Amino acid sequence: MGDPLSPVILRTVPRRGAAAAPITGPKACAVEIASRGADVITYSSEKSRVEAAAPAAVAEFQKLGVRALHVQSDAGSVDTGNKLLEKIKREFGKIDVIVNNAGGASSPIFSAAPASPLERTNSSQTSSYLHHAVYSQSIHVESEYDRIFAINTKGVFFFVTSALDLGLLQDHGRIINITSVESRSGTPNGGVYAASKAALEAISRSWASELGSRNITANCVAPGPVVTAMLESGHSGEAGKAIKDWMVATTPLGRLDQVADIANVGDG
DSSP states (O other): OOOEEEEEEESSSSSSSSSOOOOOOHHHHHHHHOOOOOOOEEEEEEEHHHHHHHHHHHHHHTTTTEEEEEEEOOTOOOOHHHHHHHHHHHHHHHEEEEEEEOOOOOOOOOOOOOOOOHHHHHHHHHHHHHHHHHHOTTTTTTHHHHHHHHHIIHHHHHHOOOHTTTTTTTEEEEEEEEEHHHHHHTTTTTTHHHHHHHHHHHHHHHHHHGGGGGEEEEEEEOOSOOSSSHHHHHHHHHHHHHHHHHHHHHHSSSSSSSSSHHHTTTTT
16 A cells, blocks of 8 residues: 555644545655644554554654654554544544545556567557456455455545544535546456545545535545555566556656645645
8 A cells, every 4th residue: 555654634734723634655745744734643554564664754744843643543444443533533633634545456467568668658559458467366356346445435434424423524624535547547457446436436426515514525636647655566577567658658747646746736
């Protein structure tokens, strides 16, 4: 799931309240927002990696003059999400903004790489190549389907509704859900991931209607491929490079998204 730490942002600028958020490219995005005065809680289910990384990350946030805390939590678990919210309620009182971006996906195994660099950057050639991918064993088993939906959809739904039930997300609150262009692009072998993100967009539209009378807004940011450890680990070797070349070639800016691009979209 990218960097070891997934942040919760607990103070907006100027300091008028609190915000909670698992954000893409976790540590880098947390630093971006903490530099504007946001208090930060980091959390992750990757216990061994986090234990090594958390102290230095917390110290880095504190040097920016904000409060920082690390909590181990699982983005796909309703129970641990509720425990995290209880901790936020005790220590911060309320949340002004929730940014949901924790993401889970599975990567297919590719049978062969395109024969030449030209094919790697040719949309039709690489699209054909994508269709020749063979699924990894994990993609088409029920437990993997459930895992992806738990992280990308169920965990978000219950985290937000629990925040509302606990009175943490109050009037004038903001819900920002990080989805994906894959929810509508029809990328081969991305059906489960795309469906989980499309479901989150549908939930967001319902929240916008349900909560608008309280001046609580719900919006989505749907980036293309973002440079994170998750992207790199899922697209390694010659086959992975071919897919990343195709991603760049079919992106209007001619490059992959950076963490700061997403943080800046959600600003203000």
